[in-house]
Amino acid sequence: DGGITQSPKYLFRKEGQNVTLSCEQNLNHDAMYWYRQDPGQGLRLIYYSQIVNDFQKGDIAEGYSVSREKKESFPLTVTSAQKNPTAFYLCASSINRDGEEKLFFGSGTQLSVL
Amino acid sequence: SQKIEQNSEALNIQEGKTATLTCNYTNYSPAYLQWYRQDPGRGPVFLLLIRENEKEKRKERLKVTFDTTLKQSLFHITASQPADSATYLCALGRRGNKLVFGAGTILRVKS
Secondary structure, three states: OEEEEOOOEEEEEOOOOOOEEEEEEOOOOOOOEEEEEEEOOOOEEEEEEEEOOOOEEOOOOEEEEEOOOOOEEOOOOEOOOOOOOOEEEEEEEEEOOOOOOOEEEOOOOOEEEO | EEEEEEOOOOOOEEEEOOOOEEEEEEOOOOOEEEEEOOOOOOHHHHEEEEEEOOOEEEEEEEEEEEOOOOOOEEEEEEEOOHHOOEEEEEEEOOOOOOOEEEEEEEEEEEE
């Protein structure tokens, strides 16, 4: 089955701890994204990558870091500098046809603070 | 900055009726608009895309309209079913820019 796989489904972070959320895709898409979803708010872009070994900050990158060493993988690290990390995190990849982007999302990771 | 507004209150309708969800936006000129469906604890799934030069798009029981003068899109589900219950997100797109998402509207279809 082609798609986006996120793990784990649930993650708990202790204060001062860094945690890493996994995202793997087998859709052969070049672009990948990380979004944060909070109740009552739209999806907010954390980081995105258009190509391997390159990534850009989104609207709320502070306290997060990413890497893109392989086309299939785009892990997100939530660092201790992110003071309010509790949220639903969504990874996505996209295809772009004639300037129109269509996103394919994973099932998400719910991160909570202990 | 751009702002996208979707009904913050849940929409409750009876099975068989037509559900109509609204997406309004300001300070933005999208080239296209998309609708996604999101089930609880899952990621959004793409449903439809409509371009700025298109007034209406249909796919099975779904219909989307796009009025660039009113800066509004309407999303209709005809003959609604309990299985249509979900959160529906609208997203605005413009070439060279990343998609901007609304907060979504919860739809509950009761049998």
